[in-house]
Amino acid sequence: xxxxxxxxxxxxxxxxxxxxxxxxxxxxxxxxxxxxxxxxxxxxxxxxxxxxxxxxxxxxxxxxxxxxxxxxxxxxxxxxxxxxx
Amino acid sequence: xxxxxxxxxxxxxxxxxxxxxxxxxxxxxxxxxxxxxxxxxxxxxxxxxxxxxxxxxxxxxxxxxxxxxxxxxxxxxxxxxxxxxxxxxxxxxxxxxxxxxxxxxxxxxxxxxxxxxxxxxxxxxxxxxxxxxxxxxxxxxxxxxxxxxxxxxxxxxxxxxxxxxxxxxxxxxxxxxxxxxxxxxxxxxxxxxxxxxxxxxxxxxxxxx
Numbered sequence: 001x002x003x004x005x006x007x008x009x010x011x012x013x014x015x016x017x018x019x020x021x022x023x024x025x026x027x028x029x030x031x032x033x034x035x036x037x038x039x040x041x042x043x044x045x046x047x048x049x050x051x052x053x054x055x056x057x058x059x060x061x062x063x064x065x066x067x068x069x070x071x072x073x074x075x076x077x078x079x080x081x082x083x084x085x
Numbered sequence: 086x087x088x089x090x091x092x093x094x095x096x097x098x099x100x101x102x103x104x105x106x107x108x109x110x111x112x113x114x115x116x117x118x119x120x121x122x123x124x125x126x127x128x129x130x131x132x133x134x135x136x137x138x139x140x141x142x143x144x145x146x147x148x149x150x151x152x153x154x155x156x157x158x159x160x161x162x163x164x165x166x167x168x169x170x171x172x173x174x175x176x177x178x179x180x181x182x183x184x185x186x187x188x189x190x191x192x193x194x195x196x197x198x199x200x201x202x203x204x205x206x207x208x209x210x211x212x213x214x215x216x217x218x219x220x221x222x223x224x225x226x227x228x229x230x231x232x233x234x235x236x237x238x239x240x241x242x243x244x245x246x247x248x249x250x251x252x253x254x255x256x257x258x259x260x261x262x263x264x265x266x267x268x269x270x271x272x273x274x275x276x277x278x279x280x281x282x283x284x285x286x287x288x289x290x291x292x293x294x
Contacts, residue, residue, distance in 0.1 A: 003106035006170035010109045010163045011090075014116070017159055021272065028279055035286050042293050 089264035092257035106170035111257055113167055115265040117160040117186070121224050123153030123269060124193060128221035131214035143210040144284075146217055147200065148277045150193055152269055157190040185227040192220050 093111035100107035127149035134142035164183070165175045178184060199216055203209040250258070 001170075003104045003170050006106050006166050007094075007108050010166045011094075011112060013162050013166070014112055014159055017155070018268070021155065025272075025275055025279060028283075032279065032282050032286060035290075039286060039289055039293060042290075046293060 086264045086268065089257070089261040092260050097254050097257040098251060103171055106167065109163060109167040109170070111261045112265075113160065113163040114258065115262040116156050116163060118262060119265050119269045120153050120156035120160050121228060122266070123149050123156055123273075124189070124224055125221060127153060127193075128217050128224075131217035134210060134214045135218075140207075140210065143213065144280055145277060146214060148273055148280065150196055150217060151276070152273050154190070154193050154197075156265075156269060157186075157193065160186065161190060182227065185223065189220070189223045189227050192223060196220065 089111070093108055097108065097111065099105055127146045130142045130146035130149055133139070134146060164186075168177065169175050176183070196213065196216055200209060200213045203212055
C-alpha cells in the first residue's frame, strides 16, 4: 500500500468513528423523545379532568418536557442545582 | 473541521522524510492530546465529586472518560496506521510511549467494568471517582515517557527548542487541534444532556407509575 492509501484509511477511520458516534447519540435521543411521548400520554391518562392543573399537577413535568424541547429537563436540573453545566 | 482538513491535506507542505503519510500527524496528535484532556477532565470532575459531594460531577466525570476512551481508541488506530506506513509494522513493544498509552487506555476501559459492576448510588460514584483519580497519574507519565526514557522510535516534535516543523505545518496542526477539541466538547455536551434527560425521564416515570 502507498502512503496516500494509509493517509486515506487513517482519516476515513476517524470519519467513520465520529459518524457512528453521532448516529448512536441520535438514536438514543430519538428513543428518549419516544419515552417522553409515552410519559405524556401516561400523565394525561392519570390527570383528573377538572382539577388537573391544580395541586400536585401529576402530568405537568412530562408535558413540559414535550412542549419545551428535549433538553428542557436537563436544563431545569442544572438550574435547580445552581448551575447550567 | 473543514478548514483543518484543508490545511492538513492541501496547504501544509509534504514532509521530506516520510512523504504524504506524515499528514496523519495532523489528526493523530490532536486526537491523542484530546484523549489526554478528556481523561484529565474526568479525573478533575471525580476530584470535585469527592471534594464537594455534588452528584452531578459523577455523570460529568463518566461522560468525560467515555469521550477519552473513544478518542484513545482513535489514537491507537491512527497511530497504528501511521506506524505501518512509516516503520513497516502495525505495533512495536519497544516504544515506551506506545505501551504506556495502551496501558492508560486499558486502565480507563476497566473503569467501565468497575462502574457497571456496582449498583447505582453513592458507593458507585465514589468508587468510580477514586479509580478515575488513580488513572490521571498515568497521563503525565505517558506524555513524558518519550523524553524520560530517550525513546528513539516514536518521533519527538515538540522539544524544549520549540516545535520541530515549519510555520505552515505548525498552523495546520494548531487548527486541527482546535477543531478536534471543539468536536470533543460538542460531543461531550450532547452526550451529557442526553444522559441527564434519560435520568430525568426515568425519575418522572417512577413518579407517574
